[in-house]
Amino acid sequence: MAQVPVVEDILELSDEPHLVGSRCRSCGTHVFPRQDGCPRCTATDMERVALARRGTLWTWTVQGFAPKAPPYLGDTEHFEPFGVGYVELPHELKVEARLTEADPERLHVGMEMELVLVPLSTDDDGNEIVTFGFQPVEEERSS
Amino acid sequence: MAWNRVAVVGAGLIKFGELFEQSYEQMAADAFSAATDNVDLGFEPAQVEAAIVATQRGTLWGQEGIGGNTIPSAIGLSGIPCTRVENACPSGSDAFRIGAMAVASGVHDVVLVIGVEKMRDKSTEEGLLSRAASGHPIFTRGETAPVLFAPFATRHMHDFGTTREMLASVAVKNHHNGALDPYAHFQNEITIEDVINSVPVCHPLHLLDCCPQTDGAAAAILVSAERAEQFTDKPVYVAGFGVATDHPYLHEKTSYNSLKATQMAAERAYEMAGIEPSQVDMAEVHDCFTITEILDIEDLGFVDKGKGGVASLDGETSLTGRIPINTSGGLLAKGHPIGATGVAQLTECWWQLRGEAEARQVEMRNGYALQHNVGGRGSGVSVVNILTNQKP
Numbered sequence: 295m296a297q298v299p300v301v302e303d304i305l306e307l308s309d310e311p312h313l314v315g316s317r318c319r320s321c322g323t324h325v326f327p328r329q330d331g332c333p334r335c336t337a338t339d340m341e342r343v344a345l346a347r348r349g350t351l352w353t354w355t356v357q358g359f360a361p362k363a364p365p366y367l368g369d370t371e372h373f374e375p376f377g378v379g380y381v382e383l384p385h386e387l388k389v390e391a392r393l394t395e396a397d398p399e400r401l402h403v404g405m406e407m408e409l410v411l412v413p414l415s416t417d418d419d420g421n422e423i424v425t426f427g428f429q430p431v432e433e434e435r436s437s
Numbered sequence: 438m439a440w441n442r443v444a445v446v447g448a449g450l451i452k453f454g455e456l457f458e459q460s461y462e463q464m465a466a467d468a469f470s471a472a473t474d475n476v477d478l479g480f481e482p483a484q485v486e487a488a489i490v491a492t493q494r495g496t497l498w499g500q501e502g503i504g505g506n507t508i509p510s511a512i513g514l515s516g517i518p519c520t521r522v523e524n525a526c527p528s529g530s531d532a533f534r535i536g537a538m539a540v541a542s543g544v545h546d547v548v549l550v551i552g553v554e555k556m557r558d559k560s561t562e563e564g565l566l567s568r569a570a571s572g573h574p575i576f577t578r579g580e581t582a583p584v585l586f587a588p589f590a591t592r593h594m595h596d597f598g599t600t601r602e603m604l605a606s607v608a609v610k611n612h613h614n615g616a617l618d619p620y621a622h623f624q625n626e627i628t629i630e631d632v633i634n635s636v637p638v639c640h641p642l643h644l645l646d647c648c649p650q651t652d653g654a655a656a657a658i659l660v661s662a663e664r665a666e667q668f669t670d671k672p673v674y675v676a677g678f679g680v681a682t683d684h685p686y687l688h689e690k691t692s693y694n695s696l697k698a699t700q701m702a703a704e705r706a707y708e709m710a711g712i713e714p715s716q717v718d719m720a721e722v723h724d725c726f727t728i729t730e731i732l733d734i735e736d737l738g739f740v741d742k743g744k745g746g747v748a749s750l751d752g753e754t755s756l757t758g759r760i761p762i763n764t765s766g767g768l769l770a771k772g773h774p775i776g777a778t779g780v781a782q783l784t785e786c787w788w789q790l791r792g793e794a795e796a797r798q799v800e801m802r803n804g805y806a807l808q809h810n811v812g813g814r815g816s817g818v819s820v821v822n823i824l825t826n827q828k829p
Contacts, residue, residue, distance in 0.1 A: 333689075353595070353693045355587035356640040361580070378584050378639075380688055388688040398640045403595040 300414055300425040303328060311411050312347050313389065313426060316340040324386040346383040347409045348431070354379035354403075356396050368414050381407050381428050392427035406431040440541035442662035442829045443675040447476035448784040450655035453622040453772040455557050459652070462511035465490070465553040468654035468777070469512045472549075476658065477669040485658075486545040487518040491532035491552040493525065493775035508551060526723065526812020527680075527820035528552065529655070529779025534678045534820060536659050541675075546661045552780035553654035556773075583647055583726065585687060585814060587639035590728035592693040594641065596743065599731065601641060603746030605632035607727040608645050608769050610755055615766025617796040620781070622651045622772035632727075646727040651772025655780035657787070662829060673790045676712070676805060676825040679705025685817035694743070698819035699736040699811050706821040707738075712805055714738030717760065717823070719789050719799050720807040721782035724767040730754075733809060734762060737821070761799040764789060775812075782808045783822060790826040801826070 299305045304327050306312050315326035320337035326345060331338050360366070360373035377393025379401070392412055395401055407428035414423045449471025451464060459467075473480040490505030505521030522532040529552035536550040593599045609629055615621035627645060635644040658668075665672035681701030684690055690697070707713065714737060722737065724730035731745035739760045740748045748754060754762035765771050765785035768778060786806035788794040804826045811819040 353588040353592040355584055355591060355642075356637075357581065357584050358637045358639055359581075378580075378588070380588060380693070390686070390688040403592065 296421045297411070297424050298417065298421045300423050301327075305411075305424075305426050306344065307411065307424070310347060311409055311426065313345040313409065315343055315345045315387070317343045324383075326387060326389055345389070346386055349381040349383040349389070349407055349428070351401065351403060351405045351407050351428075352380040352382045352388055354393060354401050356398060377401060379407070379428060392425065394427050394429035400430065441543050443537045443540045444660050444662045444665035444672040445657055445675065445783070445787055445824065446660050446665055446668035446672055447472040447480055447658035448656065448780075448787040449475045450620050450777070450781045450784050451653060452620050453651050453653035453774060453777075453781070456555070456652035457557065461492075461553060461555050462507055464555070464652065464654035465508050465551050465656075466512045468551055468553065468656040469549065472656035472658050477671065478667065480658065480668060482513055484547050485514055485517060485549045486547050487539060488514070488520075488549040488551060489532045489536045489539070490519060490521045491523075491528040491550070491776035491780065492521060492554055493523055493528045494554070508553075524813075524820070525818055526725065526773075526775055527779060527810035527818055528776045530782070530808060530810045530820040530822055531680065531779070532776075533657060533659075533780060533783055533822055534680065536657075537675045537678065537822075540659050540661055543661075546664060548659045549656065550659065550780055551654065551656045552774075552777035554774035554776040554778075555652050556650040556775070557652050581639070583639040583642050586726045586728055587642045588687065589693055589732060590641050590726075593728060593731065593743075593746070596694050597746065599743075599746035600750075601633055602629055603750045604641065604646060604727040604731070605629040606750040607724060607730045608632045610749065610752075611724060611730075611763050611767040611769040614756065614764050614797060615770025618766045618771060621766040621770050622649055622653075623766070623770045642726055642728070648725050648768040648773045651774050653772055653774035653777040653781065655777045655784050657780055657783055671791050671826070672828075673787050673824050673826055674829055676823040676829075677706045677709030678820070678822045679703060679707075679709065680818070680820050681705065682818050683816055685814045687814070694732070696732050696736050696811055696816040696819065698816045699733060699809065699821070702819040702821040703737045703809070706807070706823050710805070710823045710825070712803075712823070716803045717805045717807045718801045718803055719761040719764055719786070720809065721765060721767070721785050722762055722807075722809045723811045724763055724769050725773060725812075727769070729811070730762065730767065733811070734760070737807065737809060756797060756799055764794060764797045764799060779808065779810050779820065779822075782810070783824065786824050790824055
């Protein structure tokens with residue numbers, strides 16, 4: 295089964311997946327998702343960059359109930375609560391993302407997080423639609 | 438700043454709740470009647486020169502594409518200028534500000550502001566929240582409203598030691614006030630335990646930390662201050678207002694324990710009114726979630742940053758506290774029919790300034806009341822209006 299990203303051109307799929315953003319050649323501002331103009335200095339000279347795979351958790355919550363579908367694309371029949379966090383990628387920007395951890399006891403501000411792929415659903419052609427998420431780095435080491 | 442002074446000579450609202458049996462136009466017409474009935478010396482509808490209508494989503498009652506233009510004929514004023522305002526959760530408060538500017542400019546002498554919203558006619562799948570909360574462009578189609586505000590609570594708890602009980606105390610206080618307000622959607626008292634034991638929604642928020650979906654309408658009549666005494670012996674005046682925008686997406690924000698739009702809107706309103714936060718006697722603020730009220734009272738300057746939770750738990754914001762907040766029950770108990778919310782909050786301020794808030798009346802030492810909304814993906818826009826009973 296092939297994997298396809300939930301939205302084109304936001305994510306490089308590989309064993310070490312990373313987000314695709316833009317960096318302003320004039321002022322150095324990073325943007326995710328990509329855009330052609332700089333939101334800070336309004337220059338239009340933006341380069342495509344791979345964003346850092348690791349960052350720290352700035353703040354978080356847990357989506358405790360199934361969002362209405364549509365527009366939600368995930369599985370609502372077998373819904374499991376999922377974490378939602380804002381991860382600060384050092385010297386780049388903050389990214390809003392799903393978290394692989396949904397237990398409030400195991401999430402705390404400032405913890406180190408790493409980008410992973412998260413299966414979301416299956417499309418009509420049988421491809422696995424994936425989005426991005428962050429998992430605690432400690433969790434990865436212990437497993 | 439040169440502007441003609443503006444008076445509020447009438448205000449009123451309809452009982453908030455699930456109003457399936459009432460049409461959008463009927464709700465607006467009833468709110469208009471409530472406002473005109475409250476004009477002390479009488480008011481002829483034909484005196485209205487223009488109307489500003491606040492409705493956030495026409496799609497909620499199946500009138501996609503229709504602006505404010507169904508309202509004048511519904512209230513017997515077909516022909517008058519009427520414009521619909523949409524500015525996220527502050528739609529009603531911004532409609533009031535725009536109505537005030539129409540009078541302040543000298544273009545109109547008598548302007549009607551109506552906020553009206555049907556939140557319940559369509560199912561949630563078809564309704565506002567599923568459509569409005571499409572979220573980060575790619576992260577999660579279907580991002581919900583509590584997921585926008587809950588992370589502020591997480592961070593506030595982390596940075597300042599705010600507790601679950603402090604959050605809950607906001608809902609307890611607002612339900613107490615709502616139980617005293619005949620127009621509130623919910624009129625029952627709750628306890629801190631009720632809040633903490635209600636269904637988890639988005640950590641750390643539970644169901645009773647969240648405002649309900651409510652239908653409602655409210656109206657206010659604005660006139661030039663020099664004509665106010667034709668209508669009432671107890672006019673209330675517009676002292677100042679402020680609006681500000683901020684980054685719409687939360688990942689673009691630089692702080693997660695304050696709302697910059699609120700801070701900027703408040704600063705502009707205080708400057709225009711020529712007052713300090715300490716001169717405000719009571720305020721109606723945007724408590725879509727308990728954490729929001731805690732952020733509001735800090736960002737509006739009523740308590741120091743980080744102290745909003747402690748102040749709430751200690752009763753500083755109760756009816757008899759140092760700075761009573763949401764005496765009407767707030768969004769948490771009175772309800773949040775988006776376009777109507779700001780106008781209804783202003784109606785509560787109007788009653789408080791006139792000494793007519795009955796069991797909810799608080800002491801008005803300085804004669805200033807503040808009304809606030811914030812919204813648009815969390816806090817993309819904020820509006821603050823300040824009213825006074827002091828003649829300018």
